[in-house]
Amino acid sequence: MIRFKLTFDKDLEQDWLNNLCRQGWAMTGFAAGFYTFTPCTPGEYIYQVDLLPGDGLRCKDPSGYAEFMEETGVEVVQRWFRWIFLRKRAEDGPFQIYTDLDSQIDMYRRIRQMFFWVLIVECLCSAGIWFNLFVYNSLLIRCTAALFVMLIIGIVRVIIRSSRMIRELERKK
């Protein structure tokens, strides 16, 4: 089964993957919004989504991270730029990548930083569209502009949500 879904929020994405797994569909691959699934025993795996350390779209030492995960009994399902999809058999017990406040805060900081970078790139890329929108105002350009606006809103929402999560976690400390 192949599904297309655009999510910027990794927590929602994780819930979605775990939900589908409970329904008997195990995610096996991802690229550019397309997820592939194969049938599994309902609830066979627990999925976790992580953003690797790095800057922009480049990650720092992805093989070191993947090796470490495999060594601790975690399966690396897919890496896509800095996103990494992990899973573990549910029968092996609970699975949570980040178990203390410090590392959870670090993760949301990484997410916020990456999306901030994406936002700037997105704004620069869309500059030409805004110009064309005023000059030509064709249907195609209006659609493209709308798409960009949606993307930018999505990114801003993730940045705001990450900031809120960081604040909440910091208050618990």
Place this chain on the structure above:
Amino acid sequence: MENKSQPLTEAIFYILLAARKPVHGYGIIQEAGEMTGGRVRLGPGTLYGAINSLLEKGWIILYSAESGSRKKKEYVITPAGRAAFNAEMERLRELVLNGEKMEEQIL
């Protein structure tokens, strides 16, 4: 980088403790779990980040008995790591000693 008197996180504490002898990542998770009756669960991401920061500080080093082989990476504590651990132990002892005054007041 880190203030000497700053308390260690539980993750750091148990990594240093487990690394008194060469230990791999999964071994640290198991040992921390066993020692605390399952209370301290170290997630692999938390552990990975903590190990990297300890390697950077030079509190632990890679212990390679057979380099190049497909053996799991093992880590072992350094003298600097031991010093930091001992400083933390001293702080904790003081904490417990002072904490006992709570009972004295009642009597």
